[in-house]
Amino acid sequence: MTKLIYICHIINGENDGGMARNRAFYNYFSNRNSEIYNLYNKNIGIRILNLAIFIFHFFYFKDKKILIHLGTIFTIFPKAILRTKIGLYCFYQFFKRLSKKNILYLEVNDLPYEQAIDLNLKVENFYLKLQDVIFDKNLSVSYVFASHEMAKYILKKYSINSSKSQVIINGAPKMEKRRDNNKILKSYQSFDLKYIYVGTLNEGRGIDELIILFQNLNSYLFLVGVGGEWLNERLKNINNIIYLGSFDEQQAMEITSECDFGIMHYDSSKFYYNLCYPTKNSFYISAGINVVSTKLVESQNVISKYNIFLFEDFNKWKKIIDNPLQYFEDLDEINEYIKGQFYWNNILENLKI
Structure with missing residues (x-):
């Protein structure tokens, strides 16, 4: 059996949804007959060496089965290079060769251009040109999308045959046995309901709207995730909203399981939020708590049949x-069967490569 060549960039210590997905794929292929190229290392020297080894082997890839993350492209071709005409041309030749001489699968977690618009990030036109290359219907590429709506949008926009795509939604790990020493929430009154939001907490991500909503209510709101240092000052005089900090995935899930309800607050008026399937959906389900969510199209497509989320404006x-x-x-209560539908191990078993 031919080994799958898996090309990735695993950043240890980074816990956002995209990296959680990459890590799940990495763990999955680590236990299978795969040849793995992890191109990232926090040591710049080792990173350059990893990249040099990969580029050397790249010229000998022929009749191989290859899976690469879209995000990994930015490790091979940094944005500073892709912004130039010659850099984009070199990437095109790289991608064309990879797809022409091999069976190539591109894992698509996010769409850089559309995401930048709706998340108020810097919108750069080279993203569009990059997407024109990777979604060129004339290339022999198959796609692994992170949501059904994303797949539908790309297939229609670039006139790609549906037989060249599959969907693997964002999952979650199974929560490990709870530790007796977890006392993070013990000091908060048990008779007050506990809501929790787990995710990136950067300003401009709708967190301030949650603060305004909860600050005069008789329930706790716990905020967990990276990028929340600004909240220490913002919450100084608010007693029922607590920024707990950032934790590893298992500890964050354990804390979440001690709460009553999860919060899934993405602006439903924004195109991209309706296109994606947020990792935190599966995270909350694995933690075993019901969720109040805005009316996001893809989230409703996946979850509504289980009757475990309350979708409302x-x-x-x-x-x-x-x-x-x-x-x-x-x-409905979130039972073990429902949880199992959202565990990474079970989801990735549906990957057809």
Whole structure:
């Protein structure tokens, strides 16, 4: 059996949704007949060496089965290079050769151009040119998308045959046995309901809207994730909203499991949020808690059949949080069967490569 060549960039210590997905793929292929090229290392010298070894082997790749993450492209061709005409041309030749001489699968977690627009990031036109290359229908590339809506959008926009795509949604690990020494939430009054938001906490990601909503309510809101240092000052005079910090995935899941409800607050008016399937959906499910979520198209497509999330417009959340049992009483309990549908190991078994 021919080994799969898996090309990735695993950044230890980074816990955002995209890297959690990359790490899940890495763990999956580490236990299979795969040849792995992890091109990232925090030591710049080792990173250059890894890249040099990969480029050397690249010229000998022929009739191989190869999977590469879209994000890994930026490790091979940094943005500073792709912004130039010659850099983009070199990437085109690289990608064309890789797809022409091999069976190539491109894993697509995010769409850089569309994501930048809706997340208020720097929108650069080279992203569009890059996407024109990687989604060229004339190239022999198959795609592994992170959501059904993303696949539908790309296949239509670039006139790609649906037979060249598959969807592997973002999953979550199974929560390990709880540790007896987890006392992070023990000091908070048990009779107050505990809501939790787990994810990137950078300003401009809708966190301030949650603070405004919760600051006058009789429930706790816990915030967990990277990029939340600004919250220490913002929450100085608010007692029921607590920034706990950033934790590894298992400890964050353990903390989440001690809460009553999860928060999935993405702006449903933005195109990209409806296109993607957020990792935190599966994370909350694995932790075993019901969730109040804005009405996101892809999230509803995947989760509604289980009746475990309450999907409602954000302007109605105050009424829900004031009387949660009235609104959540008809939701089903998240049992082991439902959790199993969102574990990474089970999801990745559906990968057809």
